Amino acid sequence: MKNSIIAFVTLFLLVACNKNESKTNLHITGNIKGLKEGTLYIQRYADSSLVAIDSIKIDGNSAFESNIDLKSPEMLYLYLDRGVTNSLDNNIMFFAEPGTINIETNLDSFISSAKITGSKNQELYEEYKKINSRFSDENLTLIEQKFKAVKSNNAKAIDSINALQDNNIKRKYLYATNFAVNNKDHEVSPYIALAEIYDINIKYLDTIQKSMTPKVANSLYGKKLTKYVDAIKETEAK
Incomplete structure (x- = not known):
């Protein structure tokens, strides 16, 4: 009986986890060549200001990924925290839509070198x-x-x-x-x-x-x- 209860609880937790995972329909991957350490933020406009919806710590590996629950296709921003003000000079705009989007760039020309794939919009x-x-x-x-x-x-x-x-x-x-x-x-x-x-x-x-x-x-x-x-x-x- 005890084993049955444990099995039931385990199954319930697995189902719950799967439900939570299904809430994210946008997978963002990317790489920022030359970035050794820092923080990236995925942002969106809300009430006339940029608001972070996810943060990614970079520590030695310049590759990154993020999973977002996107209600509708919208313009998002990949913000690199350089220790200065949160300006659009540090933001890569990308039109997000459900699926997988990849962002490749480098530290020296963060915006101008950005190549974004995976989004028709x-x-x-x-x-x-x-x-x-x-x-x-x-x-x-x-x-x-x-x-x-x-x-x-x-x-x-x-x-x-x-x-x-x-x-x-x-x-x-x-x-x-x-x-x-x-x-x-x-x-x-x-x-x-x-x-x-x-x-x-x-x-x-x-x-x-x-x-x-x-x-x-x-x-x-x-x-x-x-x-x-x-x-x-x-x-x-x-």
Whole structure:
């Protein structure tokens, strides 16, 4: 009888452990070459600030892993504690989704050398950023030209550059809108709408919101976009 009770308790504990393990649906692996000792944090935005959801001690082995319970695909951050302020300069953004995601980088160029695999949303976001960077580069060039025009008091050149800057912004926003609509079946779509073009004309946000598939509409960012669009419409109706 005693052995039966022990066996039952053991079985119960195994079942309970399996249930707990099933709660984590995101497995993060990675390696930071050159990192001998330190602490890594997996963070997410909550109430307008970064909050740690897991910590990883590095002691001699630069490889790391983490298991997260992810309710919905979302942008997370891999923060390296260098003993300075918690700034985005020490954070690698990665679009997390259920499954296994791998992050490879090195200590000297923590952000720029990061290679992230295992997430379709991350892949799409990197594709978006690659094109979007062209608009940013063009704007920097125009800013430099405008500075020279202002310095030489060339009013005609200033007006021309202002027109080019306005056109560049329109192209940037139109690209973001088209990218979001074309990828309506991925959570990166509402994320881009909220993070990149939140101040665009409501009709474009409304188009993105209505284009989302049911799965995306029910995601973290899908719900936020719907709430945001509804709030703007309500304000404009007053």
